[in-house]
Amino acid sequence: MNEEIKSFTISVYTENNIGLLNRISAIFQRRHINIESLTTSQSEIESVNRFVIVVNITESQAIKVVKQIEKQVEALKAYYHTDEDTIYTESCMFKIKSDLLFEEPQIQNIIKDSNARIVTVNKKFFVLEKSGRRHEIELLRRELNVFGIMQFVRSGRIAVTKEEMKISEMLSAFNNQL
Amino acid sequence: MKTETANKTQNVTEKTERITGSEAIIRCLIAEGVDILYGYPGGAIMPVYDELYKFKDQISHILTRHEQGAAHAAQGYARISGRVGVAMATSGPGATNLVTGIADAQIDSTPLVCITGQVASHLLGSDAFQETDIVGISTPVTKWNCQVTKASEIPEVIAKAFYIAKSGRPGPVLIDITKDAQFGELDFKYEKCKGVRSYKPVPDTDLEAVAKAAELINNAKKPFIVWGQGIILGKAEEQLKAVVEKTGIPSAWTILGASAIPTSHPLNVGMVGMHGNYAPNVLTNECDVLIAIGMRFDDRVTGNLNTYAKQAKVIHFEIDPAEVDKNVKTDVAVLGDAKLSLTALLPLLNTNTHSEWHQKFKDLYAIEFEKIIKDDISPTKDGLTMGEVLKEININTKGNAAIVSDVGQHQMIACRYSEFNITKSNITSGGLGTMGFALPAAIGAKMAAPDREVVAIIGDGGYQMTIQELGTIFQNKVPVKIVVLNNEFLGMVRQWQQLFFDKRYASTEMTNPDFVTIAKGYYIEGKRVTKRDELAAAVKEMIASKDAYFLEVCVEKEDNVFPMIPSGASVSDIRLS
Numbered sequence: 001m002n003e004e005i006k007s008f009t010i011s012v013y014t015e016n017n018i019g020l021l022n023r024i025s026a027i028f029q030r031r032h033i034n035i036e037s038l039t040t041s042q043s044e045i046e047s048v049n050r051f052v053i054v055v056n057i058t059e060s061q062a063i064k065v066v067k068q069i070e071k072q073v074e075a076l077k078a079y080y081h082t083d084e085d086t087i088y089t090e091s092c093m094f095k096i097k098s099d100l101l102f103e104e105p106q107i108q109n110i111i112k113d114s115n116a117r118i119v120t121v122n123k124k125f126f127v128l129e130k131s132g133r134r135h136e137i138e139l140l141r142r143e144l145n146v147f148g149i150m151q152f153v154r155s156g157r158i159a160v161t162k163e164e165m166k167i168s169e170m171l172s173a174f175n176n177q178l
Numbered sequence: 179m180k181t182e183t184a185n186k187t188q189n190v191t192e193k194t195e196r197i198t199g200s201e202a203i204i205r206c207l208i209a210e211g212v213d214i215l216y217g218y219p220g221g222a223i224m225p226v227y228d229e230l231y232k233f234k235d236q237i238s239h240i241l242t243r244h245e246q247g248a249a250h251a252a253q254g255y256a257r258i259s260g261r262v263g264v265a266m267a268t269s270g271p272g273a274t275n276l277v278t279g280i281a282d283a284q285i286d287s288t289p290l291v292c293i294t295g296q297v298a299s300h301l302l303g304s305d306a307f308q309e310t311d312i313v314g315i316s317t318p319v320t321k322w323n324c325q326v327t328k329a330s331e332i333p334e335v336i337a338k339a340f341y342i343a344k345s346g347r348p349g350p351v352l353i354d355i356t357k358d359a360q361f362g363e364l365d366f367k368y369e370k371c372k373g374v375r376s377y378k379p380v381p382d383t384d385l386e387a388v389a390k391a392a393e394l395i396n397n398a399k400k401p402f403i404v405w406g407q408g409i410i411l412g413k414a415e416e417q418l419k420a421v422v423e424k425t426g427i428p429s430a431w432t433i434l435g436a437s438a439i440p441t442s443h444p445l446n447v448g449m450v451g452m453h454g455n456y457a458p459n460v461l462t463n464e465c466d467v468l469i470a471i472g473m474r475f476d477d478r479v480t481g482n483l484n485t486y487a488k489q490a491k492v493i494h495f496e497i498d499p500a501e502v503d504k505n506v507k508t509d510v511a512v513l514g515d516a517k518l519s520l521t522a523l524l525p526l527l528n529t530n531t532h533s534e535w536h537q538k539f540k541d542l543y544a545i546e547f548e549k550i551i552k553d554d555i556s557p558t559k560d561g562l563t564m565g566e567v568l569k570e571i572n573i574n575t576k577g578n579a580a581i582v583s584d585v586g587q588h589q590m591i592a593c594r595y596s597e598f599n600i601t602k603s604n605i606t607s608g609g610l611g612t613m614g615f616a617l618p619a620a621i622g623a624k625m626a627a628p629d630r631e632v633v634a635i636i637g638d639g640g641y642q643m644t645i646q647e648l649g650t651i652f653q654n655k656v657p658v659k660i661v662v663l664n665n666e667f668l669g670m671v672r673q674w675q676q677l678f679f680d681k682r683y684a685s686t687e688m689t690n691p692d693f694v695t696i697a698k699g700y701y702i703e704g705k706r707v708t709k710r711d712e713l714a715a716a717v718k719e720m721i722a723s724k725d726a727y728f729l730e731v732c733v734e735k736e737d738n739v740f741p742m743i744p745s746g747a748s749v750s751d752i753r754l755s
Contacts, residue, residue: 015376019313019323026318067500073322073342076376174375 003058007036009086009159010062012051012069013043013076013167020074024051027068033057037090037156045167048076054157077170081161088159092137093119094128094144095151101126104147114140125150194365199329200225202366203293203355204233206336209368212264214255214625216240216248218275220268221308223295225360240625240654243646245272247618249279250644253288254622257605258580258630260413262289262343263622269296270308273354274315278612280350281319285609286434287411289348291339292316298358299327313354321349329362333369341371346379347498348411381499383514383522390510391493392526394467400535401427402465402490404450404458404479407434407608408472408497408516415439415601417520418471424524426531428539430458432473434608437598441577447539451479452743453590456550456752457542459743462487463750464538471495472516475505476609477745485748495519549754550740555595561734562710564588564663568595570717571633571661579631580605580623584616584640587669590739592635600630614643620658621650631659631721638664638690645696651726652700659720660702662693662730665737673738697728704728 014020021040028035036054043050057065062080069078098121100107111118116130130140137154197205203226207215217239219227230239242248245267252263263283267276273294283290297306313325322342326335332355339351395401409418415438422429422439428447431438439446448455450462462468468490473479480486483505494501494508495516502511512519554565568591571579577597582605583589589606598604605623607615620634641662651658668686675683697704703723707716713731720727741752 018325019317022314023317030318064500064504067502067504071498071500073374073377171375174373177373 003060005056005058007054007056007083008059008062008080009083009088009157010051010053010055010066010069010078010080011159011161011165012053012078013045013165014049014051015074015076016047016049017074020072023072024069024075027065028055031061031065033061033065039156039158043167045171048167048171052157052159077165077167079161079165081159085163086159086161088157089131090134090137090155090157091129091131092141092152092154094141094149095125096128096144096147096149098122098124098126100147107144107147110140110143114143116140194367196363197366198225198229198360199332199355199362199364200229200360202329202332202364203336203360204229204237205366206333206368207264208233208236209370210262210336210340212237212262214238214240215264215266216242216251216255216622217266218242218245218248218268218272220272220295222269222297222357223266223272223360225357226266226293226295239266240621240650242618242621243649244644245275246278246614247621247644247647247650249276249290249292250282250612250615250618251622251650252290252292253279253283253615254582254605254619255626256288256290256622257619258602258623259626260411260602261626262291262340264291264293266293267295268308269294269312270310272308273310273312277316277319280316280352282607282610282612282615283350284319284321286607287348287407288350289343290350291336291343292350292352294352294354295360296325296354296356299356300358302356312352316352319350320352323352323354325354325356326359327356329359329364332359332364333366337369337371338374342374342377380497380515381513383518384512385522387510387512388519388522389526391469391495391512392523394491394493394510395425395427395469396528398467400465401425401467401469401532402458402461403427403429403469403471404432404462404473405429405435405438405471406432406473408495409435409438410602412472412497412516414472414517414520417517417524419443420524421520421527424529425527426533426536427469428458428461428532428536430455432476432479432608433593433606434604435473436593436596436604437601440599441597442599445536447543449593450749451476452481452745453594453739453741455543455594456546456741456754457539459741459749459752460542461538463489463748465490467491467493469493469495470506471520472497474501477505480505481743481747481749481751485750546741546754554591559734561737562707562713562731563737564591564733565595566710567661567663567713567717567731567733568592568635570714571721572597574717574721575631575633579603579633580627582606582616582620582623582632582634584634584636585611585613586637586640587665587673587737587739588635588637588663590670613640616640617644617660618647618650620660621647621654621656624656624658633659633661635661635663637669638662638666638688638693639668641693648697648700648702652702655725657723657725659723660697660726660728661720662728663733664690664693664730665733665735666690667735669737670739672736676736676738677744693730694728702726702728704730706730706732708732
């Protein structure tokens with residue numbers, strides 16, 4: 001069984017409780033799976049949180065991990081998707097010396113071509129923000145690195161899925177049961 | 179006055195009362211039907227113990243001699259009764275000492291509620307005296323856990339804890355309650371938990387899957403059932419028996435499934451797994467349909483997965499979706515409660531006998547009997563065997579005892595040779611393999627089922643891991659029967675050293691104390707048997723005793739347990755010697 005290792009996006013809908021992050025990350029740790037990125041935020045449903053976790057594993061591992069996550073009492077539902085099944089993006093920020101904007105006119109072209117956005121400018125530094133795929137962010141970082149970057153930070157992946165995830169229906173079904 | 183309080187709890191649910199968090203904890207436990215809990219006091223749980231003192235005519239607290247003993251006693255209580263076991267400890271070391279029992283309960287699906295005291299909430303994270311992050315520590319080994327920092331949260335959290343512990347696939351829950359929450363006040367009102375929206379304990383039975391399973395079973399020429407503890411936890415013993423009897427399918431059990439169908443049932447073909455019976459292991463690789471019910475294909479059951487039942491279609495009846503296709507790929511998965519699924523299955527099954535196929539099991543049993551069992555239970559050599567001790571216990575208890583075994587060679591012998599007439603009678607640490615489990619678990623079992631004969635069977639190694647619980651037995655006059663099968667070795671490890679490490683007996687030989695004197699030090703009647711002609715009378719005397727009784731049997735030092743599937747080998751390569 002030599003299954004292909006691929007990038008999977010695991011989406012988890014959960015209650016917003018202390019300790020749940022620990023419980024979910026422990027499922028990966030116990031199976032020696034490295035988490036490439038993890039983002040948690042509110043979901044489309046009031047009081048329900050959503051985790052977006054990116055891991056490089058085989059599909060059969062993804063199936064098992066999703067079941068283990070769903071088994072957790074406070075996890076409402078978990079899914080796994082391939083890159084093709086999702087619309088995804090990452091976000092990054094650069095802090096760069098303001099002098100460079102005037103000394104290195106090329107930087108202005110780089111900003112324009114990359115669709116990056118200037119968030120703020122002051123005498124000392126300016127802050128650039130860009131959302132996009134990993135390779136786009138990586139390209140921008142390499143281009144700017146030539147001139148010197150004071151700070152760089154990139155977020156984890158956020159993703160929405162092409163298929164529907166019927167969490168609201170699930171919750172109203174539960175409420176009707178009681 | 180105390181009775182009045184109890185009535186208020188039961189009858190008045192709408193009106194509230196102003197009480198402390200610690201009183202609320204006790205009243206929640208009483209409302210959940212808890213009659214006995216096991217524990218050990220300490221600084222951060224003292225307000226709760228103060229309330230236990232006030233409510234002592236409604237709920238008994240048993241002081242064990244170590245918190246690990248409290249957790250295992252609660253497990254023994256739960257395993258024999260099917261009710262939720264409760265253990266309590268203070269913060270820090272009290273809480274961490276519970277962890278082995280919690281991990282054991284998690285892997286063996288035992289319903290447990292553990293309550294730990296915690297330092298006051300303003301001290302959390304300050305490395306206060308006896309502060310430990312028990313919620314963090316216990317997360318991977320609990321079904322659910324929660325820290326409570328406000329008195330007002332107590333009733334809801336405890337209700338949820340009991341609901342989660344016992345519903346669906348049961349498991350341990352830990353509630354960590356800060357000292358200020360225990361001292362704080364709340365308007366008390368108790369309502370049992372009816373559901374948690376993010377948690378579906380029992381998947382709906384898929385009738386289409388049941389029909390598919392029935393078709394496979396009806397068309398099978400060599401069907402084989404392996405059942406696990408799911409039958410016992412799901413109270414599906416009668417339904418399983420009906421299915422087995424209607425179809426005539428030879429049926430075997432995992433270690434935790436033992437006793438769900440009596441040992442003497444003609445279609446009960448024994449135990450699967452590493453030290454299970456010869457026939458069910460060998461024929462796992464010959465059956466055409468393998469019907470797994472409430473079991474999880476543990477590696478000790480399957481041996482090498484690449485050669486496990488590859489020829490068979492696999493049907494898996496299972497309550498926990500995460501177990502389906504985890505280790506063995508199934509052809510038909512029937513999710514749901516075993517009792518409901520088997521009830522739906524029964525009318526769809528054809529009556530059959532499978533006598534030729536069943537004969538194969540009998541033939542292989544005859545080989546196992548000749549090569550192993552005969553010498554185990556009726557030895558001709560000088561030294562005493564563990565098997566003959568079990569035979570004497572069977573004779574004297576008529577197969578009606580609950581057998582609580584520890585971990586190692588004696589455990590395998592106890593599970594292989596005990597006769598069980600009554601369900602929930604094999605109480606042992608299956609998944610975690612926790613040495614030290616049996617003595618405290620026997621205490622809990624006996625207290626939960628005082629009318630049952632409870633016999634603890636323990637090796638000389640495991641006995642010394644929780645031997646201090648003799649104090650609990652003595653103080654509470656718990657009439658358990660304790661049998662130590664003493665071979666002066668950590669026998670199972672020694673067996674592996676002999677077979678796989680060229681007899682290099684590294685740290686497995688034990689120089690033991692005088693166990694009978696130790697028992698007598700706790701005022702427990704005791705006897706040592708070293709010769710065969712003393713055995714029958716000694717076992718008879720032990721079983722006849724109305725009080726706790728300690729029996730040490732000095733058995734052959736270097737006996738091995740066979741059959742055996744060496745780890746990594748195929749089930750059909752099980753060795754008879």
